[in-house]
Amino acid sequence: MRRILFIRDEKAPFESVQLLQDMFYDALSDRFDLTVKSAGSVSKSEYNGLLKSHQAIVGTDMNLFKARKSFNLRVPVVLPSYGLGTRGLLQIWEWRELLQKGDAFICPSTADLASILVHIRDKQLNFCHLPYPVPDFYFQNKDSDISKAEIFSRFGIDHQSQSSWLMYSGRINQQKNIHLSLRVVKALVEMNHSVGLLIVGQEDRSGFPELGWDNTGYEEELKNLIEDLQIQDRVHFLGLVDRQTMHDLYHCVDLHLTLSTFRTEDFGFTSVEAMACGLPTVGTAWGGFWDTIKEGITGYRVPVHMTSMGFRVDWRAAVSRIIKILTNPDLRSYLEMSCKIYSRSQFTSRLFKDRFEEAIIRIIENQDNLDGSLDIQSMVDEPTLDFFQDLDTGHKGSGSLLDARKNLYANKKSKRVNDFFTEYSRSQPIVLSRDFQIYSPLPLRIEGNQTTILDRNWPGRITLQKSELEILNVISHNVKTLTDLAKSLNLTLDEVIGLIQPMFEKGLLIPLQDTQI
Numbered sequence: 299m300r301r302i303l304f305i306r307d308e309k310a311p312f313e314s315v316q317l318l319q320d321m322f323y324d325a326l327s328d329r330f331d332l333t334v335k336s337a338g339s340v341s342k343s344e345y346n347g348l349l350k351s352h353q354a355i356v357g358t359d360m361n362l363f364k365a366r367k368s369f370n371l372r373v374p375v376v377l378p379s380y381g382l383g384t385r386g387l388l389q390i391w392e393w394r395e396l397l398q399k400g401d402a403f404i405c406p407s408t409a410d411l412a413s414i415l416v417h418i419r420d421k422q423l424n425f426c427h428l429p430y431p432v433p434d435f436y437f438q439n440k441d442s443d444i445s446k447a448e449i450f451s452r453f454g455i456d457h458q459s460q461s462s463w464l465m466y467s468g469r470i471n472q473q474k475n476i477h478l479s480l481r482v483v484k485a486l487v488e489m490n491h492s493v494g495l496l497i498v499g500q501e502d503r504s505g506f507p508e509l510g511w512d513n514t515g516y517e518e519e520l521k522n523l524i525e526d527l528q529i530q531d532r533v534h535f536l537g538l539v540d541r542q543t544m545h546d547l548y549h550c551v552d553l554h555l556t557l558s559t560f561r562t563e564d565f566g567f568t569s570v571e572a573m574a575c576g577l578p579t580v581g582t583a584w585g586g587f588w589d590t591i592k593e594g595i596t597g598y599r600v601p602v603h604m605t606s607m608g609f610r611v612d613w614r615a616a617v618s619r620i621i622k623i624l625t626n627p628d629l630r631s632y633l634e635m636s637c638k639i640y641s642r643s644q645f646t647s648r649l650f651k652d653r654f655e656e657a658i659i660r661i662i663e664n665q666d667n668l669d670g671s672l673d674i675q676s677m678v679d680e681p682t683l684d685f686f687q688d689l690d691t692g693h694k695g696s697g698s699l700l701d702a703r704k705n706l707y708a709n710k711k712s713k714r715v716n717d718f719f720t721e722y723s724r725s726q727p728i729v730l731s732r733d734f735q736i737y738s739p740l741p742l743r744i745e746g747n748q749t750t751i752l753d754r755n756w757p758g759r760i761t762l763q764k765s766e767l768e769i770l771n772v773i774s775h776n777v778k779t780l781t782d783l784a785k786s787l788n789l790t791l792d793e794v795i796g797l798i799q800p801m802f803e804k805g806l807l808i809p810l811q812d813t814q815i
Contacts, residue, residue, distance in 0.1 A: 300662065302330040303348055305357025307337045312469075312504070314567060318378060321431060322356060325651040330658070335359075342368065349373045353662050363396035374424075374665045376402045376658065379410055379564065390423070394674050397423070400665040404428045404657070406565040407586035413721035417682040422672055424664065426657045429589065430565050431650035435541060436574035437642060440549035449546045453536050460494035460532065462624045463551040465577075467498040467544065467568045468558075472516045472754050473506065475557040475582075477523055478613040482555070484527040485617045491624070494532045496551060498539055506561065506755070519754075548575035552630070553623055556581040557616060559602060559609045559755070563722075566590050569597075573641040576634040580619045582611055585722045595636045598622070602723040605805030608756020609723070610739045614777065614810050728802055728809055730780060730795050735810040737777045742806070744770065749806070760804060765797050770806065777810055 304326055306319050326332045333352065337359040340348070345365035349355070355362060356376045366373060375397075390397065402424035405411040411427050418425075450457035457463070466479055479495065486493045497520075505512030517535070524533050539547070548554070554572035556579060563585035570590050572579055579597035581587045591597045598619040601612040623630055675683065741752040747767060751758040762770070772778070772786045784794045801807045 299331045300354070300659070301352045302326055302332050302658065303352040303355045303357075304332055304334045305337050305355060305359050305362065306334060307357065309337075312502075317567070318430065319357075321647070321650065322378070322654075324647065325654045326356060326658075328651055329655040346371075354658055354665075356658075363393065366398070367396055372398070372400075372665060374398070374400045374402060374661050376404060376661060378404045379406070379414075390672075391674075394672055397672050399670050399672060400424065400661070402426055402657070402661045406430045407589050409585045409588050409722050409724075410564045416721060417679055418677060419679055420677055422677050424661055426661075428653055428657055429644060429650070430567070430570075431645050431647045432567060432570045432574055432641075433541070434647055436545060436548070436571045437638075437646070438545070440546065440575075444546060446550045449543075449550050452543070453534060455494075455496075455534055457550070461492035462553070463494050463496060464553045464555045464620070465496040465498060465547060465551040465572075466555050467547075467572075468556065469504070470497065470499050470501040470517050470520070471504060471513050471560065473558065473560040475559060475611055475613075475755070476516075476520055477754075478557045478611055478616075479555055480520065480523055480527060480529065480533065482557075482613055482616050482620065483529055483532055485614065486620065487529060487532065489617075489621070491621065493620075493624070494534065495555070496534050496536055496547065498536045498544065498547065500538050511754070516754075544571070545575065548572050548577045551577065553577070553620060554579040554581075554597070555616070555620070556587075557600065557611050557613060558582055558587075559584055559611060559723075561719075563587070570641060570645050573597075573637040574645070576638045578623060578630075578633040578637055580616050580623070583723060588724065592640060595633070596640050597633065597637075602725060603728075603802070603805070603808050604720050604723055604725045606803055607751060607758040607760070607805040608753065609719070610805045610808045612808055612810060613739065614737060728799075730799070730809070732779075732781055732791060734780050735777050736773065736780065736783070736798065736807050737810055738770065738773055738806060739808050740805075742770065751805070756805075758805075760806070766801055766806065769798060769801065773807070 304323060307315070310316055310319065323334065333348065335348070337357065340359065340361060342361045342365040345362050346369050349366055349369070349371045352373065354374050354376060358375070358377055362375070399422045404426050405414065406429055408427060411425055414425055446457050464483070466476060468474060470476060476497065483493060483495050501513065501517040503512055503514065524530055548571065554569060554577050556566065556569060559582060565586035566581070569579040569581055569587060573590065573596050579591050581591050581597065581599060582602050583599040584602050587599060591599050593599060600616045600619065603610045603612065623633065743750040743752060744767065747762045749760045749762050749770070751760070768787060769783065772783060780791060780794055784791050787794065798807055802809070
């Protein structure tokens with residue numbers, strides 16, 4: 299039996315990372331002779347002996363890398379990516395002096411894999427697509443003795459107060475765009491749909507350090523927005539719940555909703571948990587959701603547009619997709635069945651163990667043919683190398699890698715950041731037509747010819763041209779077709795298209811790509 303050394307990070311900041319480490323441990327201990335160590339607790343000399351007695355390492359520790367290099371040992375290291383693709387392959391660059399040919403990264407989604415392989419030219423490193431599992435517990439049927447009324451009453455909610463219930467589950471974080479989910483609820487209410495939203499989870503501190511902000515106070519902002527939108531009776535914060543309660547809730551609501559554009563959304567555990575319980579998801583066409591939300595099978599995806607001012611989620615398309623499910627009982631029944639079938643064919647622990655074992659064996663066998671330090675110059679394409687070199691220059695100049703990253707994102711020294719995120723959204727060029735509908739996806743504050751984009755994720759301030767100001771005043775918060783807009787402005791259709799195209803690029807407007815609204 300092959301011997302594997304597993305390095306746990308006991309200080310991992312996210313609960314999801316701890317969960318993944320538990321999954322790795324379970325899979326490895328079931329198939330290999332496993333030794334477990336904690337990162338930061340093993341000296342370089344101790345690692346020398348461990349490296350000589352094991353055939354592969356899963357996990358990271360700086361002393362491990364240093365020992366391998368100092369003692370010139372050829373043992374492959376397998377690293378979980380944790381959203382590697384959208385961070386601009388920063389791990390590869392930061393560890394370029396310590397990584398060896400034949401080391402491997404685990405990518406849980408095809409989006410992560412694609413964002414890497416677009417920019418990597420040869421096979422010095424291994425990149426393995428390995429979808430994560432969800433705990434087998436979620437594949438169990440609901441306890442028939444527990445009613446929906448009883449489950450809702452635990453939180454002081456009358457389940458009959460609304461005809462349909464949506465649920466968001468996960469971290470209460472601004473990159474999850476829960477504020478857009480609230481606008482979805484408001485739009486549904488304005489269209490006379492009796493819906494409520496359950497928000498399950500708690501606020502965390504994880505922000506976007508490259509852009510200089512954290513997540514503090516986000517839940518309070520959501521509660522203020524709920525009051526502004528006058529949907530206090532529709533939205534309920536449930537806080538953290540145990541696994542059994544989460545399982546019960548998935549079986550009691552009508553739809554799972556997630557509009558996340560989290561920068562490392564490389565899988566999406568909650569959408570797969572929901573799927574295992576037969577609950578479809580309406581979620582963003584982003585990162586791991588491309589794999590887990592299968593269009594018309596496990597739910598529906600909502601477009602995400604890349605703009606020069608950040609991401610823009612077509613949240614009104616989410617409204618249309620939700621209505622499609624809630625008003626069609628036959629479709630809802632079909633999605634429930636197909637969610638269960640698909641999740642059992644892709645995301646069980648047994649499948650994960652089989653795939654992980656195959657990947658580890660393949661990495662060990664390939665190591666016989668690959669050794670030595672990385673040749674980063676030949677490994678990446680020229681724009682990516684420029685990105686790395688800009689990063690290195692910024693690091694040396696600022697004395698802080700965090701400052702260097704922030705400069706690259708905020709000052710756009712390199713277009714490469716957008717390139718990585720584009721792989722996550724797979725956004726396509728917009729081809730406009732006469733009946734195309736458009737709207738402003740975010741609140742804007744217009745003062746004179748200055749517009750402030752009120753988006754905590756991607757805030758911005760733009761000087762408007764006169765024509766742009768006129769268009770925004772006409773559209774306001776409504777949806778308009780290009781034909782209606784042309785009539786309002788007394789312009790030809792071609793003139794309107796010419797005016798609004800730059801507004802798409804700035805993120806002031808986006809197209810509504812579903813005309814059911």
